[in-house]
Amino acid sequence: MKRVAVRAIVLLALLAGAWEAYVDLGGADPLILPAPHAVAHALYIDRALLWRNFLVTAEEIVLGILVAATAAFALAVALHFSRRTLRPAVYPLLVASQTVPIPMVAPLFVLWLGFGILPKLVVIALVSFFSIVVTTLAGLAAVDPELIKLMRTFDASRARIFRHVELPAALPGLFTGAKIAVVVAVIGAVFAEQAGSNAGLGFVFQQAIAQLLTARAYAAVAILSAFAIALFALLSAAERLALPWAYETPGEHPR
Amino acid sequence: MVQAPVKEPFDLHGAVGLSVENVTRRFQTRRGVLAALEGMSLHARAGEMVAVVGPSGCGKSTLLELICGLQRPDCGRVDSEPAALMPQRDLLLPWLSALDNASLALRVAGTPRRQARAQAAPWLERFGLGDFRDTRPAHLSGGMRQRVSLLRSLLAGKPVLALDEPFAALDAITRHEMHGWLARVLAAEPRTVVLVTHDVEEAIVLADQVVVMSPRPGRAVAAIDVTLPRPRHATDPSVVELRDRALSALGVER
Numbered sequence A: 001m002k003r004v005a006v007r008a009i010v011l012l013a014l015l016a017g018a019w020e021a022y023v024d025l026g027g028a029d030p031l032i033l034p035a036p037h038a039v040a041h042a043l044y045i046d047r048a049l050l051w052r053n054f055l056v057t058a059e060e061i062v063l064g065i066l067v068a069a070t071a072a073f074a075l076a077v078a079l080h081f082s083r084r085t086l087r088p089a090v091y092p093l094l095v096a097s098q099t100v101p102i103p104m105v106a107p108l109f110v111l112w113l114g115f116g117i118l119p120k121l122v123v124i125a126l127v128s129f130f131s132i133v134v135t136t137l138a139g140l141a142a143v144d145p146e147l148i149k150l151m152r153t154f155d156a157s158r159a160r161i162f163r164h165v166e167l168p169a170a171l172p173g174l175f176t177g178a179k180i181a182v183v184v185a186v187i188g189a190v191f192a193e194q195a196g197s198n199a200g201l202g203f204v205f206q207q208a209i210a211q212l213l214t215a216r217a218y219a220a221v222a223i224l225s226a227f228a229i230a231l232f233a234l235l236s237a238a239e240r241l242a243l244p245w246a247y248e249t250p251g252e253h254p255r
Numbered sequence B: 001m002v003q004a005p006v007k008e009p010f011d012l013h014g015a016v017g018l019s020v021e022n023v024t025r026r027f028q029t030r031r032g033v034l035a036a037l038e039g040m041s042l043h044a045r046a047g048e049m050v051a052v053v054g055p056s057g058c059g060k061s062t063l064l065e066l067i068c069g070l071q072r073p074d075c076g077r078v079d080s081e082p083a084a085l086m087p088q089r090d091l092l093l094p095w096l097s098a099l100d101n102a103s104l105a106l107r108v109a110g111t112p113r114r115q116a117r118a119q120a121a122p123w124l125e126r127f128g129l130g131d132f133r134d135t136r137p138a139h140l141s142g143g144m145r146q147r148v149s150l151l152r153s154l155l156a157g158k159p160v161l162a163l164d165e166p167f168a169a170l171d172a173i174t175r176h177e178m179h180g181w182l183a184r185v186l187a188a189e190p191r192t193v194v195l196v197t198h199d200v201e202e203a204i205v206l207a208d209q210v211v212v213m214s215p216r217p218g219r220a221v222a223a224i225d226v227t228l229p230r231p232r233h234a235t236d237p238s239v240v241e242l243r244d245r246a247l248s249a250l251g252v253e254r
């Protein structure tokens, strides 16, 4: 784990160095592409502003993911149980929902739900929902049909087969979906804030661009990226803790 | 340690055992109708072990599913007391410990967890898995996994056990060990057993009756009673003789 972190930091430093050199040597106008040192400077002097707005966005993202995960899991289970009827009807809509450009519908949610946190949650849930449904459904469907037959010879009811066999088998899929979801959720939050909001890093970003404070805009994005990485790592750690069996490679075998 | 039986031992005398009478089973496939079994018959007295041998694809797994009530015959009759399956692959749940896997049949039938574990624990002990009760399948050897799987099907408490090539994936030594386990288990917990196997020797060493099936569509071409005393060894002349009889019924030239 430590080694991995060191490698990631080295790579990041290399990329930042190249970026810094590119801007310093006149490769791009700093108003369009600020150098890393300028972004770092903005992170420092705007830290109070950034932190305040980060808290707003972080709350939206975390709540949005929770809403999405709950709803997506419930939908995946429903689709799994109604493979013949519900699944073929809903799946195309689900795919279509991912092709809708968020800037197009975000103002609509603001119109319906106001300027509070609600439209943000809806947008975040909308963008992160899909991956969780798909991976959870894949986990549920991947259960060996032989295993289901076996359980039926044990007089297992449909509900008990679900509870003891299918549900645990679907949990790794749920985590995988959630890990993909946290990343897109961050983008969703930015769009949602830009559609109607007076707080949050997406809002800060929009204001900063309009005022030609490009370094501040980049600083906001840097924080969002770091937050996505942190959430991803947190979910990975939680997964290892909750589902150790999913990481087991057959170890030494006693006889 | 007290080794409580799973349930009251079945009164196997006077019980019907199982009978498969002139059964036909066809499948609708893309290339037309495929007859897996055609006029298949098999009879087992209660408490008896019947081994079924036959070429690949002759309908042995289909036969077991019919016996377990997972499929219905198209023609003919299947009369069997409730049967629990033991699949060829162990199909243990990777997230459960050996003990929880062994008690799974009880759990899915509605027994509370503590009670199911308490029932399974002495059996795990008896199966030589006492030190591994909290070990997950990924860290068990093939023979251990197979034992847990056998235990799980046994603890389902059904009078009939349908074993589908349960030892096929094991090496020769472990398989030999498993034969011993199975014999001891059945001595303690009599069941009517249908054992599907590819291994004619295994069939004769273990079973009271060996049913030889034809290639697809499968039907019984011979039913050989094995009355030899136990324990039997693959090298015993009488075992070898019966093996050759079974092999020639299978159409294998010696």
Ligand SMILES: Nc1ncnc2c1ncn2[C@@H]1O[C@H](COP(=O)(O)OP(=O)(O)OP(=O)(O)O)[C@@H](O)[C@H]1O
Binding pocket: B027, B028, B029, B034, B035, B036, B054, B055, B056, B057, B058, B059, B060, B061, B062, B063, B216
């Ligand atoms: N659900 C099904 N649909 C269509 N065909 C099937 C189905 N189940 C089995 N079959 C076919 O029936 C035949 C018998 O299958 P079965 O699995 O019973 O054979 P088997 O004797 O157990 O073979 P093996 O020794 O390889 O395990 C095979 O040709 C198989 O393809």
Ligand SMILES: [Mg+2]
Binding pocket: B060, B061, B062, B164
């Ligand atoms: Mg088979």
